[in-house]
Amino acid sequence: MKIPLSWLRDYVEIDLSLEELARRLTMAGLEVEEIRLVGLPMPPANPTGIPHEFNYTGLSWEPDKIVVAQIDEVMPHPNADRLVLCRLNDGTAEQTVLTGAPNLFEYKGRGPLPAPLKVAYAKEGARIYDGHQPGQVLTTLKRAKIRGIESYSMVCSEKELGISEEHEGIIILDADAPTGMPLVDYMGDAVLDISILPNMARNACVLGVAREVSALTGRPLRLPERRVPAIGPAVEGLARIEISEPEYNPRFTLGLIRGVKPQPSPYWVQRRLRLAGMRPINSIVDATNYVMLETCQPLHAFDYGVLTRRAGGKAPTILTRRAAPGEKLTTLDGVERSLDEFTVLVCDTAGALSIAGVMGGAESEVTEATTDVLLEGASWNFINIRRTVGAQKLNSEAAYRFARGVHPELAPYGVQLGLERMALWSGGQIAAGLVDAYPLPQADPEVALTAQDVTRALDIHLSLEEIAALLSRLGFTCRTEGETLYAKTPPNRLDIGEGLVGRADLIEEIARLVGFDNLPYTRLADPLPPPVEEDSTLWAEEHLRDVLAGLGLREVITFRMTSAEREARLYLPGSPELEAPYIRLANPISPERAVMRRSLLASVLEVLERNIRLRDRLAFFEIGPVFLPVEGQTLPDEAGRVVIALSGRREVPAWNEAASGNMDFYDLKGIIESLLDGLHIRGAEYEPAGSDIFHPGKCARVRLGEQVLGVFGELHPIVKARYDFLAAPVLAADLHLSALLEASPAGYTASSVSPYPPVLEDLAVVVDEAIPAGQVAEAIRQGGGRLLAGVRLFDIYRGEQIGPGKKSLAYNLTYQAPDRTLTDQDAAGIRQRIIRRLEQDLGARLRS
Amino acid sequence: MDELQSLEQAQAAALAALEAVNDEAALEAWRIAHLGRSAPVMLAFSRLGQAPKELRPQIGQAANRVKQALEEAFAARAQALKEAALQRSLTAERLDVTLPGRRPAQGSLHIETQTLREMYRIFGEMGFQVFRAPDVETDENNFTALNIPPYHPARDMWDTFYTTNPGVLLRTHTSPGQIRAMRQFAPQPIRVVLPGMCYRYEQASSRKDIQFTQVELLAVGYHITFGDFKGTLRDFAQRIFGESLRTRLRPSYFPFTEPSAEMDVECVICRGKGCALCKGSGWLEIMGCGMVHPTVLQNGGYDPAKFSGFAAGIGPGRVAMLRHAIEDLRAFYINDVRFLEQF
């Protein structure tokens, strides 16, 4: 909301600096986003050395160089038809000024003007905006010869002075502007651009902000006075109102003014409208907009003559109703609109006139020929207006306010102010009285509050009188009964609730007026609440992150929105995953981000792909959810996944070392084993797994008992080829977070280190090629029993010495007892048991 | 006395020869020549039996003296040569210490994780525990239960991603977690931290992305005041940004809190003097917060006549940006390794 300072001053005295005013408003919840100077000087920097806290734009007018002047005569230019010469008085001397302003041509060659034209005059050296360049480009007025005539000064347009973009003609000031006065003193201004919070719709107008300033500074609020008496024949009987559904249209008020002449509004009115961001139209439409900017109450002016004609010469009846199925209306912007069943229309007996609260229709609009105006001030259900605005994709200043709520009490007030402005700016006579239908009166809550409530919420002690004084400044009517204050909501706001909600609303207002920064700081004194189980799950997950980072992996966090096509890269044809259902977005921001991911692996592989040429070794992990729709369940399962992706060198290459080999399946398996160790998960088993992602021979499933913890392996060559990867294998793991965390014991015990020396020996066994190494190690462990403290595979041999279809596995074995030194016989016994077990279970033989 | 004289001469000659010895091989040759089996002093010992009986002790003592002297001289020379050799090899093995080191493969945690943990830690010390809620939410939890009914003007504050399933959306903030936590724990008092990924349908820019992590704070209890809320948040802001930084609270509006506020912290770059980061104001907006709205308490299962509480929302992304001078928030989820390696 753009609030011109000069307009604000109509209603409240302001003796704060611009900077201080903006700060007070901001700290009361009316955040000033920008201050646009329209003539006023830039405030001096703060003495503490802190420059302006607010963002200033605009132009300051130099008092000695830009003044009010009067044009006494407009003369033709001797050498140019499109230029005129003005005989002008700037208060000190007579000047000749050259201009091409079209709005002076009507005075050309008329001799001395009977009523001089008041203009904004910029002298040589004045800094103004260049009127001929787009946007705002500063320029300094210099002496020049134009078509043989010397030019050193200028009569200005609004654009040149930074008032608006208007550059069609020069500004013609109101006739009472004092010649010679610095223009900044006459109409220097600043516009505060205030962001209006949704619960402060009442402040989307100058009076609303003035009321806040009054409440914050204690200066009285001066409401606009009405001076034009309504002495025309009463409107009663000249128009009727029928409201079909009061819940959509609680109030509808009509006033009448006859004998108006639409014309350009006074300059100061046009200037204020422009500063507030609206375009002047004519003195009738301007009056409606002016009152809306002033009070928040939107008004709509009907040509009364047109309505009467549509009613067949009789007094028109205005009806409000919801649109009929299939009903259409052409709005002022020339668009024919299909209406929804919730759209409310303002109609007369001949048909629809406008979309209530949003936009008028063309036929009944005020034109240059209008003489009688029927003025509407109404209130509408704000939720319904919002729906209409959304459905019609149509917005307007009126709809902006109605959609946030306009109090019904403002309707007659706004109509009366509007009629008054019309009479002042367009002539005419105001009909006595109003036609006012108010079938659903607004119940303004009266809220009970005690001093203790305030103390309990805000930690400050205020007496009931002090509380009442604060609330009265905002217009609340307060009365006390015993220890309780009853504050009646003023008839300009809809944001105060009933009961406990109302109490919270009032406490907020008190806090705002006292100033949030003036309230004390305290620390939570309540006893600590009981533990939240979720907290320990989180920390288990964080521990897992530490384990993975400790294994040399970098954590990534990826987008959770993706597309089915992106994820389809991961699967071989025929994979059931390609048919799996997604959580789909109804309004995706792009086709690339249209569904919630089902695969975290797909996201992490994209990261690997993006970085593949940046480093010789890449190792990433992410822990996060995937989104799996479940039949009959409103919300999807958000299953946690742990994904690892590796590619490139095993070690970071160094200058003095030959490059290491590329990471392969066993590098990834080592990470998985270490990861399980980090979680103290014992007894996990690995088995070959089929997969539609991985190489069929280089893929394993890791299980703990019946619980599958995940799969990992080398990407299938077909899948890998779909990505921009290099020659090195791409390894990936897709693990289930909850399975890992559940498998991880809540506690674990450490065993003491035996002080007795271990017996170390090697054992090489020959087995059939088809027997997995895991089974051999398991047989060794079973055979060795509790005295076997370590089994480490150190070599695999295949070759002629052992014959085809066989392999030799060589192990370092460690035997150790916790309570004694093992003898040679002990060691031999263990070895014998191991060998026997290997022979029995696996048909193995010792390699000699 | 020929024997005694020749012993002395042999000693003098040997010591003189030792002076010229400069390496291990020469030293060994010297040892063989002067202390070996056929060295003069050794021969003197073997001739001892032929000497006159009365002279034998005298010659024997002299030979012993010479032998001992030569042995000592030999040991000293050997030691000196060893030290010299060590010195030479140390000099020869000198490295260029400015050559790059050999690095182990390095892992790391995402900056967002690191920032989140620091927030958990600070809030944890104040008694707040983590409680998580899903990304895909119901309209009821995300809006309606938070005092934002359908078509309420406040819905304009969030540009929402809806799913094709009616009434199901991507949460626009972590606040639905408030409802979930309250409904789980009411009527017990709670202090929880609600972290999570949130989604907004808006044009991504250096300051915001369509997906972002938010951390919400919620305390509900019997005696919680506006002052507690101010104090807790100021403590947090100062601990994460710096003890000396001032904070301020501006009134704001959120449907689920009342009073509602924005907390600003003094600009971490210019310390209030005004700079490009704070757009000259000297302040940075870091969180939206407020006292829990009575309607929300009610919806969460607490009696608003007895309970009060506060809530605050803050973005770890924003915190990290301010602390590490990260210019573009969008770098977070792109995961360029050159970005990740810096944290």
Ligand SMILES: [Zn+2]
């Ligand atoms: Zn700054």
